[in-house]
Amino acid sequence: MSASFDDYGLSPVDITVLRAVADACYHSLTAHMPESAIRSRCSKYLDGKDFKKSLKKIHSKNLIIKHPTGGNTTFQLSKEGLRLARV
Numbered sequence: 001m002s003a004s005f006d007d008y009g010l011s012p013v014d015i016t017v018l019r020a021v022a023d024a025c026y027h028s029l030t031a032h033m034p035e036s037a038i039r040s041r042c043s044k045y046l047d048g049k050d051f052k053k054s055l056k057k058i059h060s061k062n063l064i065i066k067h068p069t070g071g072n073t074t075f076q077l078s079k080e081g082l083r084l085a086r087v
Contacts, residue, residue: 005084006063016042017054021064022085032067032076049054 005015006054025031039051055075058064060086063081067074077085 003080003084004087007082008063010058010061010084011054013050014045014054014057016046017051017087018058018063018081021058021075022077022082025075027077027085029077029082031077032065032074034072034074035070036072038075 010018017038018039020038021033023041024033024042035055038055039048042051055064057065058081059075064076065076065078067076
């Protein structure tokens with residue numbers, strides 16, 4: 001049986017950020033996008049503090065993968081994150 005948003009304890013804000021990551025990465029497991037590209041997809045609804053908190057939470061639940069780079073940090077969907085974003 002597959003897990004749902006409730007199994008991960010995700011709030012509506014966390015779900016919005018997860019779906020923004022999926023949208024920014026074009027629902028691909030190989031693409032990774034900078035935080036600014038993800039934020040632009042949900043900036044109308046969230047302030048910076050809520051966005052950062054949700055990004056950290058979904059990363060801690062292994063729904064996204066963090067890639068530190070020289071310039072800025074990029075994020076990539078994990079398989080489970082992609083599956084949940086499509087629900």
